[in-house]
Ligand SMILES: Nc1ncnc2c1ncn2[C@@H]1O[C@H](COP(=O)(O)OP(=O)(O)OP(=O)(O)O)[C@@H](O)[C@H]1O
């Protein structure tokens with residue numbers, strides 16, 4: 381499978397960035413609306429981030445669900461987002477492929493760049509964003525179609541060149557499902573087990589050759605054996621793709637990810653909860669010597 385890992389065309393199909401500012405310039409000149417709690421540039425260098433988030437806040441109507449998140453996400457790495465329920469993990473991961481656009485009243489403030497390009501610039505095509513940055517959800521959601529048609533759907537819609545049978549096979553091999561389904565490609569996807577359905581959804585995601593795969597609790601509906609298969613698959617996929625995963629399973633975050641971001645929800649003086657990034661670092665550091673007491677309490681099970 382050939383996936384570009386060095387350069388990418390612009391999200392607006394090569395339209396120039398309208399802003400004169402460059403992301404390589406002095407980032408401190410950006411005017412934050414308020415001082416963020418954490419400037420989460422991890423100490424271990426991230427030379428070539430895929431995403432850069434600067435003071436990102438997400439609102440649902442007049443509720444600020446997540447406040448002032450600043451972090452970089454590394455190329456061909458697995459980045460885990462952890463934290464208690466309601467701290468804004470799904471909200472954050474949806475920012476990374478503009479899925480929040482589809483939620484009425486949702487609004488993203490701050491700046492998110494993808495390969496140094498402002499993902500939220502007016503000229504950026506959100507459909508192209510979602511093709512480049514695929515998403516796998518908590519509950520496997522295959523279409524009520526055959527296994528083959530599930531995988532072929534995206535390549536057909538996108539008019540991808542090549543022989544469709546080869547594209548489908550390649551995606552199913554990539555998702556470690558081919559051997560289990562190669563003799564029943566015309567069967568309904570809904571007849572597969574939960575773990576197989578989730579790998580089918582991963583096959584469907586990689587069939588359109590994205591650059592990034594976002595996964596929001598992809599294993600929470602799966603048993604330990606299916607979970608182990610997905611985790612192995614993630615390690616395999618990280619050779620080619622950048623992966624961001626939300627998980628409630630801390631062993632999973634520790635096992636699979638390179639970097640971990642810990643979020644929590646702070647209560648403000650009006651009693652309203654806002655998601656905050658507490659700490660972001662190499663996964664080994666987060667799980668062995670977290671810098672913040674709240675991270676330590678969470679990972680040791682004292683909170684959350
Ligand atoms: N579509 C929405 N409209 C309004 N508020 C929302 C919406 N989605 C999420 N929220 C609110 O934003 C906050 C963060 O929710 P989010 O789903 O991002 O949390 P989470 O960390 O993913 O939680 P969980 O671990 O339970 O999945 C919560 O207070 C939630 O109620």
Ligand SMILES: [Mg+2]
Pocket residue numbers: 469470471
């Ligand atoms: Mg969630």
